[in-house]
Amino acid sequence: MKKYILLFVFLCISNFSFADGHTKPIKIGILHSLSGTMAISETTLKDTMLMLIEQQNKKGGILGRKIEPVVVDPASNWPLFAEKARELITVQKVDVMFGCWTSVSRKSALPVLEELNALLFYPVQYEGEESSKNVFYTGAAPNQQAIPATDYYLDELGVKKFALLGTDYVYPRTTNKILKQYLIDKGIPESDIFVNYTPFGHSDWSKIVSDVVSLGADGKKVGVISTINGDANIGFYKELAAAGVKADDIPVVAFSVGEEELSGLDTTNLVGHLAAWNYFQSAESDLNTSFIKAWKSKMGDKRVTNDPMEAHVIGFEMYVKAVEKAGTTDVNAVRKAMYGMKVPNLTGGTAEMLPNHHLSKPVLIGEILENGQFDIISQTKEVPGDAWTNHLAESAPLKSDWKTLGCGMYNTKTKKCVQIKSNY
Amino acid sequence: MKYFFLILFTISGINPTFSDERLRSFINENSNYIIKSSSKTVDNILKKVDDFNEESVTQFLTLWKNKKLYYIKKSKNIVLAKKADDNSYKVFDIFSKPLIKKLSKKNLKKIKPNSGVRAKISSALVRFQIFSKDEEKRLNSIKALEKKILPEHLDLLRKALSLEQNIMLRDRLQNLLYLAILEFSQNKIEKIKVLDKLSGNTSIEIRAAFSKVLRTSKIMATDDLKKLKNKNVARIIIPEKTIKNKYGEAEPINILFKNKPELNILKAYEIAERSGYVNKRVSLENIKNILESNIENGKVFGVNVIELNNFSKRIDIYNKFAVENNKELYKTVSDLENDLSKFHFYTTYTEKSKKVTDKAIQILSSINLKVKFYKYLDLLIDGLSLASIYFLGAIGLAITFGVMRVINMAHGEFIMMGAYTGYIVQLYISNHTLSLIIAFPLAFLITFLAGVIMERLVIRHLYKNPLDTLLATFGISIALQQLAKNIFGTQARPLTSPQWLDGALTINDDLSISYIRIAIFILGLIFFSLLLFVMKKTRFGLETRSVTQNPAMAANMGINPEKINMLTFGFGSGIAGIAGVAIGLFSKVTSELGSEYIVQSFMTVVVGGVGSIWGTLAGASLIGFLQKIIEWFNPSNTLAAQTYMIIFIILFIQFRPRGLIALKGRAANDQ
Amino acid sequence: MINKIKDPLSQHLLIFVITMFLFTILVTFLSEPYGINLISTSFVKVLGKTLCLCIAAVAMDVVWGYCGILSLGHFAFFGLGGYMIGMWLMYERTELIVLNSINEQQLPLTPSELKEAIGNQIFGVVGGKEIPNIWIFADNIYMQLLLVVLVPGLLAFIFGWLAFRSRVTGVYLSILTQAMTLALSLYLFQNDSGLRGNNGLSGLQNIPHIEGLGQPSISIWFFWFSSIALLLTLFIFKFILNSKFGSVITAVRDNETRLRFFGYNVESYKLFIFVLTAIITGLAGAIYYPQAGIINPAEIAPIASIYLAVWVAIGGRGNLYGAILGASSVSLLSSWFTGGNAPNIPLGFYTIEWVNWWTVFLGIGFVLITIFSKNGLIGFLNNIFIKIK
Numbered sequence A: 001m002k003k004y005i006l007l008f009v010f011l012c013i014s015n016f017s018f019a020d021g022h023t024k025p026i027k028i029g030i031l032h033s034l035s036g037t038m039a040i041s042e043t044t045l046k047d048t049m050l051m052l053i054e055q056q057n058k059k060g061g062i063l064g065r066k067i068e069p070v071v072v073d074p075a076s077n078w079p080l081f082a083e084k085a086r087e088l089i090t091v092q093k094v095d096v097m098f099g100c101w102t103s104v105s106r107k108s109a110l111p112v113l114e115e116l117n118a119l120l121f122y123p124v125q126y127e128g129e130e131s132s133k134n135v136f137y138t139g140a141a142p143n144q145q146a147i148p149a150t151d152y153y154l155d156e157l158g159v160k161k162f163a164l165l166g167t168d169y170v171y172p173r174t175t176n177k178i179l180k181q182y183l184i185d186k187g188i189p190e191s192d193i194f195v196n197y198t199p200f201g202h203s204d205w206s207k208i209v210s211d212v213v214s215l216g217a218d219g220k221k222v223g224v225i226s227t228i229n230g231d232a233n234i235g236f237y238k239e240l241a242a243a244g245v246k247a248d249d250i251p252v253v254a255f256s257v258g259e260e261e262l263s264g265l266d267t268t269n270l271v272g273h274l275a276a277w278n279y280f281q282s283a284e285s286d287l288n289t290s291f292i293k294a295w296k297s298k299m300g301d302k303r304v305t306n307d308p309m310e311a312h313v314i315g316f317e318m319y320v321k322a323v324e325k326a327g328t329t330d331v332n333a334v335r336k337a338m339y340g341m342k343v344p345n346l347t348g349g350t351a352e353m354l355p356n357h358h359l360s361k362p363v364l365i366g367e368i369l370e371n372g373q374f375d376i377i378s379q380t381k382e383v384p385g386d387a388w389t390n391h392l393a394e395s396a397p398l399k400s401d402w403k404t405l406g407c408g409m410y411n412t413k414t415k416k417c418v419q420i421k422s423n424y
Numbered sequence B: 001m002k003y004f005f006l007i008l009f010t011i012s013g014i015n016p017t018f019s020d021e022r023l024r025s026f027i028n029e030n031s032n033y034i035i036k037s038s039s040k041t042v043d044n045i046l047k048k049v050d051d052f053n054e055e056s057v058t059q060f061l062t063l064w065k066n067k068k069l070y071y072i073k074k075s076k077n078i079v080l081a082k083k084a085d086d087n088s089y090k091v092f093d094i095f096s097k098p099l100i101k102k103l104s105k106k107n108l109k110k111i112k113p114n115s116g117v118r119a120k121i122s123s124a125l126v127r128f129q130i131f132s133k134d135e136e137k138r139l140n141s142i143k144a145l146e147k148k149i150l151p152e153h154l155d156l157l158r159k160a161l162s163l164e165q166n167i168m169l170r171d172r173l174q175n176l177l178y179l180a181i182l183e184f185s186q187n188k189i190e191k192i193k194v195l196d197k198l199s200g201n202t203s204i205e206i207r208a209a210f211s212k213v214l215r216t217s218k219i220m221a222t223d224d225l226k227k228l229k230n231k232n233v234a235r236i237i238i239p240e241k242t243i244k245n246k247y248g249e250a251e252p253i254n255i256l257f258k259n260k261p262e263l264n265i266l267k268a269y270e271i272a273e274r275s276g277y278v279n280k281r282v283s284l285e286n287i288k289n290i291l292e293s294n295i296e297n298g299k300v301f302g303v304n305v306i307e308l309n310n311f312s313k314r315i316d317i318y319n320k321f322a323v324e325n326n327k328e329l330y331k332t333v334s335d336l337e338n339d340l341s342k343f344h345f346y347t348t349y350t351e352k353s354k355k356v357t358d359k360a361i362q363i364l365s366s367i368n369l370k371v372k373f374y375k376y377l378d379l380l381i382d383g384l385s386l387a388s389i390y391f392l393g394a395i396g397l398a399i400t401f402g403v404m405r406v407i408n409m410a411h412g413e414f415i416m417m418g419a420y421t422g423y424i425v426q427l428y429i430s431n432h433t434l435s436l437i438i439a440f441p442l443a444f445l446i447t448f449l450a451g452v453i454m455e456r457l458v459i460r461h462l463y464k465n466p467l468d469t470l471l472a473t474f475g476i477s478i479a480l481q482q483l484a485k486n487i488f489g490t491q492a493r494p495l496t497s498p499q500w501l502d503g504a505l506t507i508n509d510d511l512s513i514s515y516i517r518i519a520i521f522i523l524g525l526i527f528f529s530l531l532l533f534v535m536k537k538t539r540f541g542l543e544t545r546s547v548t549q550n551p552a553m554a555a556n557m558g559i560n561p562e563k564i565n566m567l568t569f570g571f572g573s574g575i576a577g578i579a580g581v582a583i584g585l586f587s588k589v590t591s592e593l594g595s596e597y598i599v600q601s602f603m604t605v606v607v608g609g610v611g612s613i614w615g616t617l618a619g620a621s622l623i624g625f626l627q628k629i630i631e632w633f634n635p636s637n638t639l640a641a642q643t644y645m646i647i648f649i650i651l652f653i654q655f656r657p658r659g660l661i662a663l664k665g666r667a668a669n670d671q
Numbered sequence C: 001m002i003n004k005i006k007d008p009l010s011q012h013l014l015i016f017v018i019t020m021f022l023f024t025i026l027v028t029f030l031s032e033p034y035g036i037n038l039i040s041t042s043f044v045k046v047l048g049k050t051l052c053l054c055i056a057a058v059a060m061d062v063v064w065g066y067c068g069i070l071s072l073g074h075f076a077f078f079g080l081g082g083y084m085i086g087m088w089l090m091y092e093r094t095e096l097i098v099l100n101s102i103n104e105q106q107l108p109l110t111p112s113e114l115k116e117a118i119g120n121q122i123f124g125v126v127g128g129k130e131i132p133n134i135w136i137f138a139d140n141i142y143m144q145l146l147l148v149v150l151v152p153g154l155l156a157f158i159f160g161w162l163a164f165r166s167r168v169t170g171v172y173l174s175i176l177t178q179a180m181t182l183a184l185s186l187y188l189f190q191n192d193s194g195l196r197g198n199n200g201l202s203g204l205q206n207i208p209h210i211e212g213l214g215q216p217s218i219s220i221w222f223f224w225f226s227s228i229a230l231l232l233t234l235f236i237f238k239f240i241l242n243s244k245f246g247s248v249i250t251a252v253r254d255n256e257t258r259l260r261f262f263g264y265n266v267e268s269y270k271l272f273i274f275v276l277t278a279i280i281t282g283l284a285g286a287i288y289y290p291q292a293g294i295i296n297p298a299e300i301a302p303i304a305s306i307y308l309a310v311w312v313a314i315g316g317r318g319n320l321y322g323a324i325l326g327a328s329s330v331s332l333l334s335s336w337f338t339g340g341n342a343p344n345i346p347l348g349f350y351t352i353e354w355v356n357w358w359t360v361f362l363g364i365g366f367v368l369i370t371i372f373s374k375n376g377l378i379g380f381l382n383n384i385f386i387k388i389k
Helices: A002-017 A039-058 A078-091 A103-116 A146-157 A170-185 A206-218 A232-242 A286-299 A307-326 A331-338 B002-012 B016-029 B031-035 B042-051 B054-065 B115-129 B135-147 B153-163 B167-184 B188-197 B204-213 B265-274 B284-293 B311-325 B333-340 B354-403 B411-428 B432-457 B466-488 B515-537 B539-549 B551-556 B561-586 B593-608 B613-633 B638-655 B665-670 C008-030 C041-066 C074-100 C111-126 C141-165 C170-189 C215-242 C244-254 C256-261 C266-292 C302-315 C320-337 C354-372 C376-388
Strands: A026-031 A067-072 A096-099 A120-122 A135-137 A161-167 A193-198 A222-227 A252-254 A274-277 A342-344 A350-353 A359-368 A374-384 A398-401 A407-411 B069-072 B078-083 B088-092 B099-104 B108-110 B220-222 B233-237 B242-244 B250-252 B344-348 B504-508 B511-514
Touching: A026 A039, A026 A078, A039 A067, A039 A096, A039 A286, A039 A307, A067 A078, A078 A096, A078 A103, A078 C041, A078 C266, A096 A307, A103 A120, A103 A135, A103 A170, A120 A307, A146 A170, A146 A222, A146 A252, A146 A274, A146 A359, A146 A374, A146 B115, A161 A170, A161 A206, A170 A193, A170 A222, A170 C111, A193 A206, A193 B638, A206 A222, A206 A232, A206 B204, A206 B354, A206 B511, A206 B613, A307 A331, A307 A342, A307 A350, A350 A374, B016 B031, B016 B042, B016 B054, B031 B042, B031 B069, B031 B078, B042 B054, B042 B115, B054 B115, B069 B088, B115 B135, B115 B153, B135 B153, B135 B167, B153 B167, B167 B188, B167 B204, B188 B204, B188 B354, B204 B354, B220 B265, B233 B242, B233 B250, B265 B333, B284 B311, B354 B411, B354 B511, B354 B515, B354 B539, B354 B561, B354 B593, B354 B613, B411 B432, B411 B466, B411 B561, B411 B593, B432 B561, B466 B593, B466 C170, B466 C302, B466 C354, B504 B515, B511 B515, B515 B539, B515 B561, B515 B613, B539 B551, B539 B561, B551 B561, B561 B593, B593 B613, B593 B638, B593 C170, B613 B638, B638 C141, B638 C170, C008 C215, C041 C074, C041 C215, C041 C244, C041 C266, C041 C302, C041 C320, C074 C111, C074 C141, C074 C170, C074 C266, C074 C302, C141 C170, C141 C266, C170 C302, C215 C244, C215 C266, C215 C320, C244 C256, C244 C266, C256 C266, C302 C320, C302 C354, C302 C376, C320 C354, C320 C376
Parallel strands: A026 A067, A026 A096, A096 A120, A120 A135, A161 A193, A161 A222, A222 A252, A252 A274
Antiparallel strands: A274 A359, A342 A350, A350 A359, A359 A374, A398 A407, B069 B078, B069 B108, B078 B088, B088 B099, B220 B344, B233 B344, B242 B250, B504 B511
């Protein structure tokens, strides 16, 4: 009995011995899963952050203070994101956090962040409909990825019939809801929009692929918009290739497939299918070249770079500048310094942090090449990220402006802040 | 000097080089359209290129389409370029290809038309190439036409068909001509003839062409059905009551399938309003807005705001206001229905002739009947394929759990080890066929050894208590999974099938099955017969069976039960390893590969009946087919299918606790 | 067999109650809001959650260690309890937000408008807006609390009745219970299940009406709840197991057939224990998830229930303290080792990073304990204790 009281005490104390340091480095918490289903994607982001921190420390840190990364593993377990976030903020006393991948994990950490007034940089494309005071969204909102890609289908490829395939979770659900409404507004009848959801890691795709092929039976051009996540893509693309679906007949545009995901695949049969992102490794700019070089020299020649990594690069750069501008790591001061902050992005333009905590970024559409890279066939100017979509009736009047209105969910019709905290 | 030549060419007039020069300046004038090409603007250029020399235009368009063109960033001039060294390119002119200069990489950019633009270019190339002497070029233009036919291609096709000599190409042209006639011809009789010719053809393009003939207009309203006499009416729509069928006709709604009516009352009312038959409806939302804009000091038209928390009160107040101000009153749904009862809603076919549409319906329905048959066949094949995957996943368990009654939770990890073995072999042997030939026995060997080691170290001590085995093997399972993660990382690893397994056996557009699934099916068959043979016909099988039935007696007969147990367990594990290679081929190789199959595999064995290899086969078939059938009823939700399947299994076991194929006699009683 | 060691239940209960009480007081005294701020709120939450897991482990021990039913689906009940309380927490919180956002220049909401607004807030993120029928009682805490008991209880009753009636036993039953929790989690993973699919219910730590208290205080309160709940659970099971009824239960485990020949209706006994433990597990879940903050279907995937069994096995089957010891030590150690706090071990040629290697060692640990120490950690400790004596 006593033994495990001792154990408890031991645990309490051991927790503390790490709590404060004597020198005062700037602590950056890294909240990415290193085990479990999401480790596939998130481990890379942890490595990116460690590399960026190392580089910054070589330059002398921030404000003359070294940066100290604190890595935790929420293990792809959503409740653990809340627990670990709290631990990072209150026990490790980090100044800022970079992390999360799935929307669920972000929504799990959100209440903790808002309660303790912490700061999180979230690097992944997401479904929008959120703007938290305590999160900077460096990934794409739907109007920076999904809507332009759909426009590309409508205008450039003349697609008339849509198959929205997704993994069954928040991001595809909300994105597809927005896209469906958008397509209906554009005059596509509801009967020409086929929606299907599959579980995480789904592997039996033959039926779904053949269903998509037979959508073409009424003579309209079919296009697939895929929000399929992670591993499941491998089976999906393998089945597409086996069924002989060519990009010219039925193009597939994916929002969750980047260089990293393709590296696990034989891409010869996927040439010509599409992906929409704000960054591709093949983007031509000096900054990108040197970033890729640094990444490969650290992680090995075979490793590739992708969009969420660029989001972390931009986010980190902005944070560094904001702290330097504010002269402190105090969350409120840093937040204020972030608005209007501009840093060059890796694709050659400039990213700007908007008062709604989203970035302005260019939208790139790439065709898959044989070597698993993307051929960029369309690149827009910087598009400002929209926290609340204009394409859903209930979100259209909402607006987020933390700088002047101090509200992330402001109803422009009733002129009232609906809520200060976010929906979770 | 340059000018001199220019003048010279101008004088010589018909010289093609002169025409090239004109084309070049045309291109450079329009370079913006070419550099930032878009489907919307590319027609501007494609329409105008007719004026120029055919050959040069063809050359230019082909280069453009194949992403061979570059432009110089400063001057926006369009050129060809060839890599000279890492940082610079040799730049050529598009036509005469003299070396202009060397430019550094930064000053050049590749022109990348998107696939929409490329399709339009191909389509534009058709008229230059379809009569070409080069068969290859004719084939290219046929391919382009198969993607998209434009109205102007109808006459081109008639002419091309009459000239074509090659039989293969003739067939394709003939097919294209049919499609073009259905879509663009104005001649009724010709269309009906074509329709007749195409009966029985189930390909997707043909069905698409039929559907195009049967396209219908937007929904319209009329107050008198007699007015529609001269129109080719597709269907009369009754709001909330009818749906549209495949042929554009109306059908009463089927409550069983919960399908939504094509037109609801509110939409119908809007359509009637657009046609000017009724006034604009006041919605609850409108009422709310009107009331809200009239809030003064917490009161609306003299009523306290707080009282307005129900619709009937709001409507009352609004109606009072409306009467006073001569505005439209609020109408309830039954009011709307009353209003609409005088009107009819309908759509027409875009095809004017009723004869054509009737014929199309008649033939399409007979085609659809065939298609339906193929769909059922396809479902059958899908079920068979899923069953063989389940069978592969469970086959090793059929021995370790089915015959030996050992609950091996690490079975999934043996499958994973097999898959990783396949991956590693491919790292060293790049020939995929050869690597597979090596991977299969190697995977067997490795997992066989792993199984033997596990049996010796752990399971041997726990034969008396199956539940303890479950826990211990679960421990091994999570340890192995994490080990795999530590060694191979969390990334999915590729396990590529050999070329001859790529693609699918296509019988027609609705019935195709990928070769890899056929291979898995065959592999399942081989395993099944192999196992049956080993267990029933070999000495090892005999000994295994006797040891599991009665170890003491078997030992008396001179069999070493320890050795047999070890070998049997190794054998079962080894088979799981081979299955792993096969499973890795069609899905992906990750450390979590095995855990996806473990629960399903146990259920397969339990449903089929423990102790019988036939049972495992029966279990896998039942589960595979059932899942596909449930999915078929609810195609947009795969998860639901899996849920219902498991619930079915739970219920099934209540009624047949010993599974589909139950052992009889003594062997059945040892649990 | 397993507990030949004299039944330690009554012997040690007093000691345990006193220890628990002192421990709870100690934590409160060291906590941020009510003490000297030596223990962080996040650690208080971890402790509170661990106590809830201990409750589930105790229930698991009763059903497995005493009654011999190895249920690999008990975490399904835990999750269901969490879902039931989560529905009220989300609904009530959202209702307050919606009511708060109305200003004077607007009409008050009609009941259906209110429902729509709440539905939009809750289901907006998963692409819906209508409140499904299963949320019918979500606005009423008492009904929802009743459901915390009823839903897991009913599921256990139906499942148990079906299974025990057709005499599914042993390994088959284990696989069947595993199938049950898999089916439930797959069902909940669907968006159409009406419980927000993969996203689950979130923000549960913000308890409506008392949000002003702040998380540090709320987590201490929940810590107390959990602690009291654990003691109550122990009392209930001690009472049952020490009665004649308890001996029958143990007899079911040791020789079911003989007991049946004696004329006992074995199925009813099993069913009673199965349902009772399910209800208690469900209640534990209802205290756990407001502390965790989010519940989603991954929580009730089969592996969670297997872990529950493993905790009991490690701690020591057939000994309720063993279950508590197993659950608390393994889950706390897991959270410590995966938290990145444990120092890495450099071996010179290779550095063992605990984040990567902890699970491997844990797995090997299971194997060793099942082979070498049938009575788990508590048996091991007991042996040492006896030897010292």
